[in-house]
Amino acid sequence: MTLTSAWYALFLVCVAALYFILPKRLQNVVLLAASFVFYGFNLPKNGTLLHRALPILVLVASALFTFYIARAIDAADGKRRTRLMAAAVATCVLVLCVFKYFNLFLATALPFPLGISFYTFASISYIVDVYRRDMAASRDLCAYGVFISFFGTITSGPICRAKSLLPQLEKARNLDAQRVCDALRLMLFGFFKQIAIANVLGLYVNEIFNNMNNYSGLTLIFAAFVYAFQLYFEFAGYSDIARGSALLLGLDVPVNFKTPYFATNFSGFWNRWHISLSSWLQDYIFMPLVWSRPFTKLPVVGKRLDNGKPPVISSVALVFIISGFWHGNTLPFVIWGCLQALYRVGEELLHKYYKKPKKKPSLPLRIFKTVSVFILWTESLVFFRIGLLADGTVGGCFSYLARQFSGVSVSQFFADTSSAVQNGFYAKSIMVLAYFAFILLVMVIGIYTDWRQCFKCKDKQIANSVAALSVGKRWAVYYVLIALILAAFIMQSGGFGTVSFAYAGF
Amino acid sequence: MKKILPKLCLALAPIFIYLAVFVAFEPNNYFGLRKNGSDNSPISRIRAYENAPKSAIILGDSRMAHFDMALVNETAGREYANVSYGGASLEESIDEFYYLYKKFPQIDKAVFGVSFYTLNLNYRTANRMATLETQLENPAAYVFNLEYNINTLTVISDKLRGLPDIEETAEHTSDEYVDANGNKLQFRQGLLDYAGTLQSVCAGYAINEAALEKLLEMADFCRENGVDLTIVLPPMDESVRVLVCEPNGIDTAMQPALAAIKASGAQVLDYEWQHAPSYPDTAYYDGFHLDTRHGLPDFTKTLFSEVK
Numbered sequence: 170m171t172l173t174s175a176w177y178a179l180f181l182v183c184v185a186a187l188y189f190i191l192p193k194r195l196q197n198v199v200l201l202a203a204s205f206v207f208y209g210f211n212l213p214k215n216g217t218l219l220h221r222a223l224p225i226l227v228l229v230a231s232a233l234f235t236f237y238i239a240r241a242i243d244a245a246d247g248k249r250r251t252r253l254m255a256a257a258v259a260t261c262v263l264v265l266c267v268f269k270y271f272n273l274f275l276a277t278a279l280p281f282p283l284g285i286s287f288y289t290f291a292s293i294s295y296i297v298d299v300y301r302r303d304m305a306a307s308r309d310l311c312a313y314g315v316f317i318s319f320f321g322t323i324t325s326g327p328i329c330r331a332k333s334l335l336p337q338l339e340k341a342r343n344l345d346a347q348r349v350c351d352a353l354r355l356m357l358f359g360f361f362k363q364i365a366i367a368n369v370l371g372l373y374v375n376e377i378f379n380n381m382n383n384y385s386g387l388t389l390i391f392a393a394f395v396y397a398f399q400l401y402f403e404f405a406g407y408s409d410i411a412r413g414s415a416l417l418l419g420l421d422v423p424v425n426f427k428t429p430y431f432a433t434n435f436s437g438f439w440n441r442w443h444i445s446l447s448s449w450l451q452d453y454i455f456m457p458l459v460w461s462r463p464f465t466k467l468p469v470v471g472k473r474l475d476n477g478k479p480p481v482i483s484s485v486a487l488v489f490i491i492s493g494f495w496h497g498n499t500l501p502f503v504i505w506g507c508l509q510a511l512y513r514v515g516e517e518l519l520h521k522y523y524k525k526p527k528k529k530p531s532l533p534l535r536i537f538k539t540v541s542v543f544i545l546w547t548e549s550l551v552f553f554r555i556g557l558l559a560d561g562t563v564g565g566c567f568s569y570l571a572r573q574f575s576g577v578s579v580s581q582f583f584a585d586t587s588s589a590v591q592n593g594f595y596a597k598s599i600m601v602l603a604y605f606a607f608i609l610l611v612m613v614i615g616i617y618t619d620w621r622q623c624f625k626c627k628d629k630q631i632a633n634s635v636a637a638l639s640v641g642k643r644w645a646v647y648y649v650l651i652a653l654i655l656a657a658f659i660m661q662s663g664g665f666g667t668v669s670f671a672y673a674g675f
Numbered sequence: 676m677k678k679i680l681p682k683l684c685l686a687l688a689p690i691f692i693y694l695a696v697f698v699a700f701e702p703n704n705y706f707g708l709r710k711n712g713s714d715n716s717p718i719s720r721i722r723a724y725e726n727a728p729k730s731a732i733i734l735g736d737s738r739m740a741h742f743d744m745a746l747v748n749e750t751a752g753r754e755y756a757n758v759s760y761g762g763a764s765l766e767e768s769i770d771e772f773y774y775l776y777k778k779f780p781q782i783d784k785a786v787f788g789v790s791f792y793t794l795n796l797n798y799r800t801a802n803r804m805a806t807l808e809t810q811l812e813n814p815a816a817y818v819f820n821l822e823y824n825i826n827t828l829t830v831i832s833d834k835l836r837g838l839p840d841i842e843e844t845a846e847h848t849s850d851e852y853v854d855a856n857g858n859k860l861q862f863r864q865g866l867l868d869y870a871g872t873l874q875s876v877c878a879g880y881a882i883n884e885a886a887l888e889k890l891l892e893m894a895d896f897c898r899e900n901g902v903d904l905t906i907v908l909p910p911m912d913e914s915v916r917v918l919v920c921e922p923n924g925i926d927t928a929m930q931p932a933l934a935a936i937k938a939s940g941a942q943v944l945d946y947e948w949q950h951a952p953s954y955p956d957t958a959y960y961d962g963f964h965l966d967t968r969h970g971l972p973d974f975t976k977t978l979f980s981e982v983k
């Protein structure tokens with residue numbers, strides 16, 4: 170069961186009904202039970218009982234371990250406190266590494282626990298926050314269990330912070346009509362982004378990336394750009410659905426995307442893309458690296474590295490390399506992470522030597538910078554996309570990049586693009602035309618809503634700004650989005666055997 | 676909250692309306708709300724069978740799909756259900772048999788159409804049975820399927836334009852037997868054209884051994900489970916034999932396969948090679964398919980009086 174399946178809608182309605190009907194003291198129990206039911210639907214279907222139950226056992230063990238160790242950390246002082254924290258974090262990282270990396274070397278691979286990358290990071294943030302005395306260790310195992318396993322966010326985030334979510338879980342949540350409307354509206358936008366835009370774009374992207382040797386340079390360049398939009402709308406849409414699900418139940422989880430494709434530099438980009446991950450990396454890896462300066466403590470070379478200044482550039486590089494490893498267990502992902510490191514380090518060095526611009530750049534310069542960031546990001550995504558293929562290799566990535574500059578022909582591009590759709594999924598010419606017309610329409614709507622969010626709505630969510638429209642316009646927006654979602658759903662034959670969510674394997 | 680539910684229903688109204696229109700006009704009678712569905716689609720045939728199963732079934736491709744079932748039942752003296760459909764590959768029809776038998780083990784008679792064409796290794800058509808099973812078992816997979824939605828729109832369009840259903844029958848004139856210069860053609864023009872369409876698939880003909888093996892396994896299965904199996908090789912027009920089979924050595928290549936099929940223990944009615952009926956060309960709509968009015972009724976009586 171995923172957040173975009175019809176079963177999830179039924180599941181959410183049933184959970185919400187129980188949640189608000191039952192006594193408020195049972196709300197967290199309902200959420201915890203629902204989260205385990207949701208997790209149960211996503212367990213492996215084949216194998217022995219232990220093999221199939223392993224992911225949920227790992228989740229339960231992880232939740233219990235981090236809950237009790239945080240209490241021990243909270244009760245300890247001095248070196249014991251530090252050692253307990255270090256051991257807890259190391260254990261969490263080790264478990265993650267076993268399933269993410271060492272699994273590749275096992276004769277019989279262990280089943281990959283759904284959301285382990287996300288809930289491990291959430292657990293680590295909780296342990297460190299307790300260690301830093303930013304919050305007290307929770308005494309409520311049920312609330313903590315919900316924090317770790319909440320069905321709305323466990324698959325693909327946002328990565329929640331305990332100091333934000335646990336206080337919400339400790340209070341009773343009342344049914345609020347306005348909040349329900351806001352939640353449904355947010356989920357509508359999420360479904361539009363994922364089903365009407367991302368999944369439809371994915372039909373084309375899958376055909377090109379799975380058969381890249383059959384297509385010419387311009388087609389490969391176009392497909393890379395299309396993938397950049399697919400990934401963004403897919404992930405942003407999923408985050409909206411997750412946030413809407415939480416909001417329906419009275420919980421506020423963080424915004425994960427803030428129109429990243431309008432960023433004019435990579436520093437700004439990473440403040441807008443997968444915000445929960447980048448802020449986690451900043452708070453729990455970058456800042457500790459910068460302030461503790463661990464490299465200066467290395468024997469022999471440590472003193473040479475100590476220039477009295479915080480090691481910002483090396484820390485930035487390391488953070489993005491770690492991000493690459495977090496995203497995937499194959500070399501293309503590591504290279505993707507290294508590229509992000511290169512972009513950020515390059516930017517830092519430019520600012521160091523040429524100073525940050527003091528004046529707001531002119532519109533043409535802003536457009537140039539935005540397009541440049543987008544192009545560099547898009548090309549790096551070739552490694553990301555090929556890393557998702559079962560047989561994706563670094564050689565395949567470089568081959569793709571090299572082939573982008575061979576056979577560059579506009580007429581060949583149009584022929585390729587048409588045949589990609591005809592060979593891949595729609596055999597009739599009229600359907601090929603309908604496909605591209607549909608993509609054009611939904612992309613215009615998607616980019617327009619992002620533009621409005623970025624330049625007109627600022628901190629206000631675009632979904633909520635629809636509520637300010639007149640009744641007629643508001644319902645017109647709803648019906649257009651619903652009709653396009655329905656049309657897209659049918660274009661993918663209801664999702665039976667078509668596009669899969671890239672971030673679902675984390 | 677009292678205001679939210681009506682607004683939610685209003686918001687979802689387009690979806691409800693779409694579902695209602697789809698259910699009303701979908702051509703395959705999936706939900707059993709109408710008397711008949713589309714005559715020849717796989718899902719329509721299987722769904723109709725599921726709604727009214729019979730213990731005797733007919734399987735195969737389009738050459739087995741157009742029998743007048745009233746005539747079949749009258750001739751055979753028992754009720755048959757026709758679950759054959761156009762474009763069915765041999766393996767697909769075999770998988771269909773197993774699917775139906777698993778659901779309806781009361782099946783005790785199967786008439787199974789095979790031909791040199793479906794035994795052709797080069798005849799590469801997708802086996803849709805797995806997809807069909809998903810659609811049969813999950814209404815959502817059917818309702819949101821793109822092809823069925825397009826078919827529904829086509830049905831609505833045809834109804835609005837008052838277009839009749841297409842039948843495989845035709846009246847032929849003398850013009851069809853001469854070329855542009857008035858010279859007599861070897862065969863009717865339509866039959867020549869049809870034979871031309873088969874050339875690329877039949878060039879380098881070889882038996883699909885895997886499919887043949889699967890057919891023989893099915894024969895064993897039927898024998899073990901008390902299902903009377905009759906394997907039928909439907910008749911073809913002389914134009915196909917002369918223009919396609921003989922030049923490509925298909926007649927020779929088929930002999931071992933025919934011997935294996937006969938040795939399977941199933942009743943084999945071979946109207947393709949050994950007992951080809953001497954129908955005139957007007958009995959054929961095209962090289963493979965009998966005209967539903969001028970040829971098929973005769974063959975129906977012949978076949979079902981010979982089926983055990």
